[in-house]
Amino acid sequence: MSNRRDFMGMALGAFTGLGALGALYAAKKTWEPLPSVKAAGKAVIDLSGAKEDVLNTEVWRGKPIFVMKVSKKNPAYKDNRLVKVGNDKFFIAIGLCTHLGCIPTYFPDKGKFICPCHGGQFDAAGRVLKAPPPKPLVIPPFNVKGTKIVLGEEGEEYKKMKAAKLV
Numbered sequence: 001m002s003n004r005r006d007f008m009g010m011a012l013g014a015f016t017g018l019g020a021l022g023a024l025y026a027a028k029k030t031w032e033p034l035p036s037v038k039a040a041g042k043a044v045i046d047l048s049g050a051k052e053d054v055l056n057t058e059v060w061r062g063k064p065i066f067v068m069k070v071s072k073k074n075p076a077y078k079d080n081r082l083v084k085v086g087n088d089k090f091f092i093a094i095g096l097c098t099h100l101g102c103i104p105t106y107f108p109d110k111g112k113f114i115c116p117c118h119g120g121q122f123d124a125a126g127r128v129l130k131a132p133p134p135k136p137l138v139i140p141p142f143n144v145k146g147t148k149i150v151l152g153e154e155g156e157e158y159k160k161m162k163a164a165k166l167v
């Protein structure tokens with residue numbers, strides 16, 4: 001019985017993984033990646049060319065990472081989950097819904113993410129606007145270096161956010 005349950009768990013895990021990969025591939029066609037360099041579990045992303053309210057998606061440690069320069073007219077602009085880089089504010093988050101792991105789609109005209117699986121919604125700071133997601137999109141460890149961010153490194157800004165339970 002427990003073997004069967006293990007098998008079912010594994011099969012479901014594999015199925016979910018394949019689904020996520022498929023969605024990742026489909027979404028990739030519409031992504032606008034920023035220049036990035038990956039090495040040793042880290043990714044260095046150059047934010048200098050980012051356009052306001054245009055979602056960029058990177059892949060880091062097999063996960064989609066949302067990166068977006070948030071404009072002053074975006075309702076999320078003053079949210080303390082945004083990361084200050086120079087004079088700009090960026091939304092950085094793991095692009096997996098906190099409900100069951102689907103990849104939410106960003107709608108620039110609405111200024112929000114809508115999850116295709118069960119209709120959960122997030123604002124441009126990753127906060128939940130509509131259930132079922134139980135918590136905001138997760139902010140990965142990052143370090144700001146000039147106009148670049150290093151994913152996979154815990155910089156001062158990230159540590160402060162972590163202490164404030166924002167990540």
Ligand code: FES
Nearest residue numbers: 097099100115120
């Ligand atoms: S996985 Fe996103 S709402 Fe269910």
